Amino acid sequence: xxxxxxxxxxxxxxxxxxxxxxxxxxxxxxxxxxxxxxxxxxxxxxxxxxxxxxxxxxxxxxxxxxxxxxxxxxxxxxxxxxxxxxxxxxxxxxxxxxxxxxxxxxxxxxxxxxxxxxxxxxxxxxxxxxxxxxxxxxxxxxxxxxxxxxxxxxxxxxxxxxxxxxxxxxxxxxxxxxxxxxxxxxxxxxxxxxxxxxxxxxxxxxxxxxxxxxxxxxxxxxxxxxxxxxxxxxxxxxxxxxxxxxxxxxxxxxxxxxxxxxxxxxxxxxxxxxxxxxxxxxxxxxxxxxxxxxxxxxxxxxxxxxxxxxxxxxxxxxxxxxxxxxxxxx
Amino acid sequence: xxxxxxxxxxxxxxxxxxxxxxxxxxxxxxxxxxxxxxxxxxxxxxxxxxxxxxxxxxxxxxxxxxxxxxxxxxxxxxxxxxxxxxxxxxxxxxxxxxxxxxxxxxxxxxxxxxxxxxxxxxxxxxxxxxxxxxxxxxxxxxxxxxxxxxxxxxxxxxxxxxxxxxxxxxxxxxxxxxxxxxxxxxxxxxxxxxxxxxxxxxxxxxxxxxxxxxxxxxxxxxxxxxxxxxxxxxxxxxxxxxxxxxxxxxxxxxxxxxxxxxxxxxxxxxxxxxxxxxxxxxxxxxxxxxxxxxxxxxxxxxxxxxxxxxxxxxxxxxxxxxxxxxxxxx
Numbered sequence: 001x002x003x004x005x006x007x008x009x010x011x012x013x014x015x016x017x018x019x020x021x022x023x024x025x026x027x028x029x030x031x032x033x034x035x036x037x038x039x040x041x042x043x044x045x046x047x048x049x050x051x052x053x054x055x056x057x058x059x060x061x062x063x064x065x066x067x068x069x070x071x072x073x074x075x076x077x078x079x080x081x082x083x084x085x086x087x088x089x090x091x092x093x094x095x096x097x098x099x100x101x102x103x104x105x106x107x108x109x110x111x112x113x114x115x116x117x118x119x120x121x122x123x124x125x126x127x128x129x130x131x132x133x134x135x136x137x138x139x140x141x142x143x144x145x146x147x148x149x150x151x152x153x154x155x156x157x158x159x160x161x162x163x164x165x166x167x168x169x170x171x172x173x174x175x176x177x178x179x180x181x182x183x184x185x186x187x188x189x190x191x192x193x194x195x196x197x198x199x200x201x202x203x204x205x206x207x208x209x210x211x212x213x214x215x216x217x218x219x220x221x222x223x224x225x226x227x228x229x230x231x232x233x234x235x236x237x238x239x240x241x242x243x244x245x246x247x248x249x250x251x252x253x254x255x256x257x258x259x260x261x262x263x264x265x266x267x268x269x270x271x272x273x274x275x276x277x278x279x280x281x282x283x284x285x286x287x288x289x290x291x292x293x294x295x296x297x298x299x300x301x302x303x304x305x306x307x308x309x310x311x312x313x314x315x316x317x318x319x320x321x322x323x324x325x326x327x328x329x330x
Numbered sequence: 331x332x333x334x335x336x337x338x339x340x341x342x343x344x345x346x347x348x349x350x351x352x353x354x355x356x357x358x359x360x361x362x363x364x365x366x367x368x369x370x371x372x373x374x375x376x377x378x379x380x381x382x383x384x385x386x387x388x389x390x391x392x393x394x395x396x397x398x399x400x401x402x403x404x405x406x407x408x409x410x411x412x413x414x415x416x417x418x419x420x421x422x423x424x425x426x427x428x429x430x431x432x433x434x435x436x437x438x439x440x441x442x443x444x445x446x447x448x449x450x451x452x453x454x455x456x457x458x459x460x461x462x463x464x465x466x467x468x469x470x471x472x473x474x475x476x477x478x479x480x481x482x483x484x485x486x487x488x489x490x491x492x493x494x495x496x497x498x499x500x501x502x503x504x505x506x507x508x509x510x511x512x513x514x515x516x517x518x519x520x521x522x523x524x525x526x527x528x529x530x531x532x533x534x535x536x537x538x539x540x541x542x543x544x545x546x547x548x549x550x551x552x553x554x555x556x557x558x559x560x561x562x563x564x565x566x567x568x569x570x571x572x573x574x575x576x577x578x579x580x581x582x583x584x585x586x587x588x589x590x591x592x593x594x595x596x597x598x599x600x601x602x603x604x605x606x607x608x609x610x611x612x613x614x615x616x617x618x619x620x621x622x623x624x625x626x627x628x629x630x631x632x633x634x635x636x637x638x639x640x641x642x643x644x645x646x647x648x649x650x651x652x653x654x655x656x657x658x659x660x
Contacts, residue, residue: 040640047638129642136640187550188518216546220517269636276635279645280628284614287649298610305606306599308377310370310466312459315609319617 003035007042013080013142015114025133026119028126040133043140050082050139051255054164054189055149056157061172062196065238067147068104073244075112079145082138083107085118086131086150086160114143128159132275135163161189163271165264166251168192171213173206187216191231191254194247198235210235227257297321333365337372343410343472345444355463356449358456370463373470380412380469381585384494384519385479386487391502392526395568397477398434403574405442409475412468413437415448416461416480416490444473458489462605465493491519493601495594496581498522501543503536517546521561521584524577528565540565557587627651 001024009017025036057063071081083104107113119130131148138146148164150156161167169190187193193213198206213233223230232250236243258264289295301314331354339347355366387393401411413434437443449460461478468476478494480486491497499520517523523543528536543563553560562580566573588594619625631644 037640037643037646041643044638044640133640133642212545212549215542216549219542219546272635272638272641273632276632276641276645279642280618280648281611281615283645283649284618285611288610288614302603302606305602308374308602310367310374310463311602311606312463312609313367313371315606315613316367318610319613 001035003039003042007039010039010043010137010141011046015141018082018114018137018141019116021137022116022130022134025137026130036133040136044136046140048139048142050135050143050146051251052135052146052148052163052165053251054157054160054167055147055170056160056167057149057151057170057196058172059151061170062238063149063151063170064103066170066194066196066236067149068107069238069241070244070248071104071107071113071147072110073241073248074145075107075110078112080112080114080143081107081145081147082114082116082141082143083147083149084116084131084134084138086127086148086156087118114138114141127156128163129279131160132163157189162274165258165267166191166255168194168247168251170194170196171209173197173202173209187220187231190217191226192247192250193217193231193233194236194243195233196236196238198243199237199240206235225258225261225263226254230254294318294321331365333369333372337369340369340373340467340471341376345471348412348444348467348471349446351467352446352460352464355467356460366463370466374466376470378469378472380465380473380476381581382465382476382478382493382495383581384487384490384497385477385500386490386497387479387481387500387526388502389481391500392568393479393481393500394433396500396524396526396566397479398437399568399571400574400578401434401437401443401477402440403571403578404475405437405440408442410442410444410473411437411475411477412444412446412471412473413477413479414446414461414464414468416457416478416486417448444468444471457486458493459609461490462493487519492604495588495597496521496585498524498577498581500524500526501539503527503532503539517550517561520547521556522577522580523547523561523563524566524573525563526566526568528573529567529570536565555588555591555593556584560584624648624651 006017006021006024010021021039024032024039027033027036055063055067057066067083071083074081104115108115116134119127135146135148148160150160167189169187169192171193173195193210195206195210195213198210210233217231217233230250234243234247234250236247238244255264258267289298298318301309301318305311305314336347336351336354340351351369354362354369357363357366385393385397387396397413401413404411434445438445446464449457465476465478478490480490497519499517499522501523503525523540525536525540525543528540540563547561547563560580564573564577564580566577568574585594588597619628628648631639631648635641635644
């Protein structure tokens with residue numbers, strides 16, 4: 001692969017180069033990995049940054065319609081928008097929103113937009129690395145906004161929130177006891193809760209839902225670094241386009257505040273440091289587990305711990321064996 | 331130290347032996363650590379288990395009064411109760427609830443109860459290990475219930491929830507906009523929200539607060555493994571003792587359900603496995619960082635990553651250097 005050329009094309013904003021670069025960081029092959037690291041190091045020098053917006057919503061909330069309408073509004077303002085999907089549960093070949101390229105057919109044809117489906121990987125750690133690196137590549141390619149969308153299965157919402165500047169939760173209108181679509185804990189991460197489908201017969205239900213969530217947000221401790229009025233719950237209609245400018249204005253207001261207060265830079269530095277530490281830890285463990293005998297030993301010790309063996313003692317025994325310091329354990 | 335004797339006394343339920351054993355697991359000395367691991371391995375064989383209840387509440391909610399009243403009710407039923415405090419933010423000598431032994435003076439004098447203040451450590455990882463090991467020691471000493479209480483600073487609530495069978499959130503009555511005492515996200519972990527101080531002039535406010543939280547809990551997705559009606563919000567008064575039998579009945583009902591469904595055993599096995607993996611990861615990193623030159627290198631790389639260097643590439647460079655595989659990085 002001509003890495004030099006790929007880097008140059010990527011920095012020039014070429015969409016095919018961006019797609020190829022993301023394929024490279026998604027690859028599990030060792031030689032591809034080395035190339036991916038070299039490419040990332042090269043394009044990092046450009047120092048470009050996008051507004052990173054995490055977006056979560058369960059199936060049925062109209063996420064694709066929202067992204068299409070929201071994305072078209074942004075590209076209509078001349079902004080370049082990249083959409084990355086994260087779906088660790090996806091087993092479909094080619095990723096979870098392969099179909100979304102069809103469903104988001106207007107945005108997919110828009111020259112200022114780039115849509116990338118989720119890779120068909122199931123390991124969350126791999127998905128996290130790929131997504132962080134894909135965000136960096138989109139930034140290097142000059143995108144103004146990177147939308148990182150997830151269906152919110154398992155830990156993926158927390159993971160996406162941990163790599164975003166803003167986190168938006170999209171929910172559907174529902175009445176009374178139906179209001180159970182939000183995973184416990186994810187409201188922690190939400191800066192903005194958008195109740196979609198506030199149109200037609202569902203308009204009033206959406207408004208009530210919005211008021212309910214606004215009430216629930218008030219029950220929680222405010223984040224000291226944020227301006228008054230956040231987190232906020234608002235109504236939108238992807239179908240009619242209503243509420244989208246207001247939602248974007250709220251995102252911009254919060255993003256500008258955080259950028260001005262130095263919160264964004266500090267958060268990104270902290271996220272990057274955490275990512276680095278995770279990579280070191282994961283790398284150390286991977287090297288440990290690369291030895292089949294050691295892998296079997298760790299697995300057996302894990303089973304014993306699940307059955308009652310003290311974890312610290314089992315871990316100490318495994319580590320002592322590794323470094324030839326003499327086993328203390330059994 | 332006579333480990334054999336300590337283990338025997340601990341298994342016989344001797345409180346002084348339990349206190350000494352916890353001091354041993356809290357020690358940072360390498361020889362103490364080896365003894366602690368041997369002791370844990372020895373007493374694990376007894377296979378005793380308590381009901382582990384995590385309890386969180388910010389200062390001012392009346393946590394000490396609640397623990398005293400709740401603990402006295404339990405010991406009044408002949409149950410043995412251990413209280414472990416977790417407060418990573420504590421810098422006071424001797425731990426955060428040294429004063430609580432005075433405030434909980436009835437419970438502290440009760441032969442069936444054991445109260446242990448938080449150690450004056452600031453590193454969350456160390457606190458987590460110590461607390462998990464202290465829980466195991468309390469179980470070995472034959473306690474029926476281990477209450478793990480935390481003030482809910484930073485990640486400590488998540489940590490405590492991750493080592494409990496049940497998680498209880500204690501909150502204070504408050505009206506309207508004052509209702510901001512719950513850290514975002516912690517409602518995810520709560521099985522039971524108890525609104526304390528439902529007595530005297532605050533009774534009605536407490537009932538309204540309880541209804542508000544019940545409403546907020548309904549906004550969230552139920553956990554499929556739990557029976558209907560959980561998580562639940564209830565009123566209690568530590569002062570008058572009202573609501574405590576009902577709260578205990580709810581805890582028992584949920585605990586029995588989970589035990590019967592195999593949920594508790596599976597959760598404990600999963601928690602233990604996770605703990606083991608954390609110990610292995612932390613141990614590997616500790617060994618890496620034991621070398622001053624490597625420590626400096628990791629710190630420098632972390633700073634570079636915070637300033638923009640790609641995390642994966644920096645991690646790969648650090649790891650390559652460690653294993654003499656030739657650096658790929660800068």
